[in-house]
Amino acid sequence: MTIKWQDLIEKAWNDRKVLNESDEFDSWRVFHGYTEGAPGVVIEKFGTMALVEFKDDIREDLDVIKDALLQCFPFTLIMAKGDQTLGLRLKNRMFSLHGDLxxxxxxxKEYGVYYSLLADTMHNCGLYLDARPVRKWLANHSEGRRVLNLFSFTGSLGIAALKGNAKAAIHLDRSKALLPRIEKSYEKNGLDFGSRSFVKGDIYKHLPKAIKSGQQFEGIILDPPPTVYKSPYAEHQPKGQDFSKLVSMCSKLLSQGGWLICLFHRYDATWDESDAEIIESSGHTLKMTERFTSECDFPDDNVDRKLRVTVFEKI
Known part of the structure; x- marks a missing residue:
């Protein structure tokens, strides 16, 4: 089947007019192929850079895609990123289509906050764009709170909380390689990166230790990957995002009146089912207070196929 890239990209760009005209952020998903005519292809904009990611071999179409993007916006760099499942050598699946790396x-920059990027990494370059409303929420609900950011990745959610005047944000992740990227964002935003800002380690080891030592937080960000890693410190076999076990621990670390914000990425349960699991896993010490999802750059009529975000409060 021949894909009319020019028509698809032009329509997607026009559908996002409100984002293009915003002066509050310069990054969004330009094309969401899963619902806009090309499953497996997504195009994201970060300032004047575009990233074209693809899971099917569309290398013969990339020049047409590049030209279509340049007709929409004066990008200075357009990168192609093919998925590793294509079985291609790295140089054949990640390269510049336009401009110099x-x-x-x-x-x-998003809502006045700077986030570091690494364009040539095969994983996400540093900022999940569907979580833009999450970062905005955190900036508006973190003042004076001590916040724990679990599965922190590049720390963007914790940084948003700090820019919202959180008292402190502690990032916990297994990868020490992320530390320099978090530090860059701290420096750019004029934040003090203290010795306890980043904890490298296994969540199944550190959360029980934090509970035992009596630590308390007024806000916890729980954003596990779609499939949580196996852990030698877990007495169970983690399955999916493993919310049941993680929430049972987080609820013990959360002070009364504190919030827990959960990001659901899997599609094997409805939003209602996921929320019910959280409340039950907390021993009914949490109540749901707010729900929201990604914005117009992630179009899908089925909300259970999108990022779903629920805020809970400790009662």
Missing amino acids: ADAPEFT
Whole structure:
């Protein structure tokens, strides 16, 4: 089947007019192929850079895609990123279509906050765009709170909380390689990166230790990957996002009146089912207070196929 890339990209761009005209952020998903005519293809904009990611071999179409993007916006860099499941060598699936990688932006700005980027990483370049409303919520609900950011990745959610005047944010992740990227964002935003800002380690080891030592937080960000890693410190076999076990621990670390914000990425349960699991796993010490999802750059009529976000309060 021949894909009319020019028509698809032009329509997607026009459908996002409200984002293009915003002066509050410069990054969004330009094309969501799963619902806009090309499953497996997504195009994201970070300032003047575009990233074209694909899971099917569409290399013969990339020049057409590049030209269509340049007709919409004066991108200075357009990168192609093919999925590793294509079985291609790295140089054949990640390369520049337009511009020089040396000109890739180091940061993107969203609601007055800078986030570091790494354009040539095969994983997400540093900022999950569907979580934009999450970062906005955190900036508006973190003042004076001590916040724990679990599965922190590049720390964007914790940084948003700090820019919202959180008292402190502690990032916990297994990868020490993320530390320099978090530090870059702290420095750019004028934040003090203290010795306890980043904890490298296994969540199934550190959360029980934090509970035993009596630690308390007024806010916890729980954003596990779609499939949580196996852990030698877990007495169970983690399944999916493993919310049942994780929430049972988080609820013990959360002070009364504190919030727990959960991001659901899997599609094997409805939003209602996921919320019910959280409340039951907390021993009914949590109540649901707010729900929201990604914005117009992630179009899908079925909300259970999108990122779903629920805020809970400790009662």
